[in-house]
Amino acid sequence: MDSFLDLFNQSGFAHLGWGNWVMFLVAGVLVFLAITREYEPLLLIPISFGIVLANFPLADLGSYGEGIIALIYESGIKTELLPPLIFLGVGVLTDFRPLLARPMTFLLGAAAQIGIFVAAIGAVYLFGFTFKEAAAIGIIGGADGPTSIFLSSKLAPHLLGPVALAAYSYMSLVPIIQPPILRMLTTKNEREIDMPQAKPVSKTAVILFPISAGVFASLAIPSSAPLIGMLMFGNLIRESGVTDRLRKTAGGALIDIVTIFLGIAVGATMAAENFLRFETLSILALGAVAFAFSTAGGILFAKILNLFLKKDNKINPCIGAAGVSAVPMAARVVQKFVSDQTDGRVNPLMPAMGPNVAGVIGSAVAAGVFLTLLS
Amino acid sequence: MESYGLISICISALIAVFLILFLLAIIMRLITVIFPEEDIKDDSAVIAALATIVNKYYPDTKITKIEETK
Numbered sequence: 001m002d003s004f005l006d007l008f009n010q011s012g013f014a015h016l017g018w019g020n021w022v023m024f025l026v027a028g029v030l031v032f033l034a035i036t037r038e039y040e041p042l043l044l045i046p047i048s049f050g051i052v053l054a055n056f057p058l059a060d061l062g063s064y065g066e067g068i069i070a071l072i073y074e075s076g077i078k079t080e081l082l083p084p085l086i087f088l089g090v091g092v093l094t095d096f097r098p099l100l101a102r103p104m105t106f107l108l109g110a111a112a113q114i115g116i117f118v119a120a121i122g123a124v125y126l127f128g129f130t131f132k133e134a135a136a137i138g139i140i141g142g143a144d145g146p147t148s149i150f151l152s153s154k155l156a157p158h159l160l161g162p163v164a165l166a167a168y169s170y171m172s173l174v175p176i177i178q179p180p181i182l183r184m185l186t187t188k189n190e191r192e193i194d195m196p197q198a199k200p201v202s203k204t205a206v207i208l209f210p211i212s213a214g215v216f217a218s219l220a221i222p223s224s225a226p227l228i229g230m231l232m233f234g235n236l237i238r239e240s241g242v243t244d245r246l247r248k249t250a251g252g253a254l255i256d257i258v259t260i261f262l263g264i265a266v267g268a269t270m271a272a273e274n275f276l277r278f279e280t281l282s283i284l285a286l287g288a289v290a291f292a293f294s295t296a297g298g299i300l301f302a303k304i305l306n307l308f309l310k311k312d313n314k315i316n317p318c319i320g321a322a323g324v325s326a327v328p329m330a331a332r333v334v335q336k337f338v339s340d341q342t343d344g345r346v347n348p349l350m351p352a353m354g355p356n357v358a359g360v361i362g363s364a365v366a367a368g369v370f371l372t373l374l375s
Numbered sequence: 376m377e378s379y380g381l382i383s384i385c386i387s388a389l390i391a392v393f394l395i396l397f398l399l400a401i402i403m404r405l406i407t408v409i410f411p412e413e414d415i416k417d418d419s420a421v422i423a424a425l426a427t428i429v430n431k432y433y434p435d436t437k438i439t440k441i442e443e444t445k
Contacts, residue, residue, distance in 0.1 A: 100407060106400035110393045117385035124381050131381050138385075204410035205403070212402050220395050358396060365395050369388040 015057035019272025026270075027051040030169075039172030042256075043145065043263050047168065050267020063268040073265040078157070082262045083150035084230040089255025090146070090360065091234020092247055094327065096209055098353035101198030104305070105319070105351070109358025111301030112323025113366050115141030115294030119286045127282045132156050135370040137283050140167045141290025142363025143174070143326040149266060150227060151367040155374060161269035162280040166287035171326045177288070178295050178321050178333050185299045186317050190306075191341045193316040195351045203239075210235040217365060223375070224368025228361065291324065298323035298355060315351070322352040325359035 008014055030048035034041040053069060054062035063073035076082040099105055120138030123129040129137060136152035136159050148167040152160045170177065214232030218225035234250055237243045298320030306314045318338050322330040331352035339347050426438045 100403050103400035103403045103407070106396040106403070107393070110396040113392050114389065117389055120385055121381060131384070134381060200412040201407060202410045202412040205406045205412075208406050208410070209403060212406065213399055216399065216402065217395060220398075221391065361399070362392050362396055365392050366388055369391045370384075373384050373387065 012057045019276050020055040022276060023051055023055040023272045040168050042259055043168050046260055046263025047267035050264040051270045054268040054271040061268060062271045063265050069265055069268040072261050076261050077153050077265055080226060082258050083146035084226040085258045086146040086255060087227050087230040088234040088250050091231040092238045092251035094235060094357055096357055097201050098350045099357050100201045100205060100209055102354045105354030106358045108298050108302055108320045108323040108355035109362040112294045112298030112359050113142060113362045114297035115290035116366050118293040119290035122289060123286050132374050133159055135374055136163050137286050138290060139367055140287035141294045142366060143171050143324040144360060144363040147227060147363045147367045151370060154371060161275055162283040164266040166284050170287050170291045174326050174329050175333050177291055179337050181292060181295045182318055182321055182337050185296060190317050191338050192346060193314055194346045195316055195348055206239045221365055221368035221372060223371035224364050227364040294324045295321045316348050319348050319352040319355055323355035323359045325363055327356050327360060331356040
């Protein structure tokens with residue numbers, strides 16, 4: 001009997017605290033959302049299971065321990081390896097033609113980063129975070145998971161879990177967050193603006209884009225080179241037309257493997273003692289603020305641009321909301337919103353893809369600037 | 376670095392993001408102007424398929440150009 005009791009005392013059941021149960025509940029909610037609502041399932045499932053693993057007492061499966069997941073964390077996230085590899089895959093999967101056909105939409109991608117800075121300022125002056133922590137929190141507004149992980153692992157690794165969770169959760173909640181802001185900031189007439197089909201872009205231009213953008217952005221902000229460089233490398237693989245095997249690997253097996261490692265290692269940072277703090281709630285709140293301001297920034301800047309454009313060239317300001325990245329969900333949300341509001345007459349999916357992919361570049365540049373100024 | 380003040384860092388970062396994306400937009404505009412898309416020639420297979428159908432109803436009609444309008 002004593003040996004049985006001894007065995008029980010050394011089991012996880014005997015050491016489960018209320019915090020572990022709360023974290024199991026959090027993981028359960030994420031699994032529920034991922035499966036029933038299909039909210040970012042490829043990431044929320046690994047993240048939520050990572051949360052479960054990290055909260056098994058005595059199992060040493062947290063990212064900050066010494067077990068196998070800590071090995072992934074130490075060698076994949078702390079070394080900055082995994083987020084740039086995700087960007088490589090994203091580059092392969094991204095078609096920049098809608099952006100190249102309307103270069104002006106680059107600016108919408110820039111304007112939709114404003115939430116990053118609003119949230120960062122709020123983090124310091126409302127909640128007392130340090131500058132580095134504030135930058136890591138603010139980048140949630142870039143709506144780009146790998147960029148958030150990349151920046152927080154460098155500037156505030158202790159906040160990696162809540163920041164990544166907020167980034168991916170809000171990305172999955174774009175269909176809920178953006179429509180009320182779109183409705184509030186645009187008029188019926190503005191939603192009716194039907195942008196003409198953009199001119200097709202030549203193959204040469206499509207190939208020159210990743211080379212020139214990668215070189216220019218990496219030279220301008222070297223800290224952003226791991227992200228932008230890999231993004232553009234992936235896109236060159238896609239567009240060159242002669243590297244089909246690399247394209248299939250980087251956009252398929254590789255990004256899937258990296259997503260599994262990244263998701264589970266990020267999830268495993270959320271052991272109860274690291275996650276159940278007041279600062280986590282404030283990070284989630286600031287993330288929502290960042291998303292809302294980024295969405296509003298894109299829409300309002302599109303409206304400002306319209307003041308200077310001729311009647312035939314005006315842009316539908318709703319596409320500015322897609323500048324928050326979250327590719328391609330934000331563009332789809334804009335498309336659905338405008339289509340619903342115009343009884344299907346206006347369908348700006350392709351115009352919205354321009355700022356959408358520009359937002360990916362914009363958030364990576366913003367992360368690079370923060371790294372340069374705060375490291 | 377904290378001596379910069381977060382607000383000045385944020386303003387600098389926002390300006391940098393705008394500037395870089397603005398310059399990228401200019402670079403891309405130049406590239407698309409220098410290397411424009413050539414007019415796409417009508418696909419002969421599509422012409423043949425359309426001609427077959429059209430000739431059914433309007434014999435001896437010749438299709439020379441296909442144009443898509445919105």
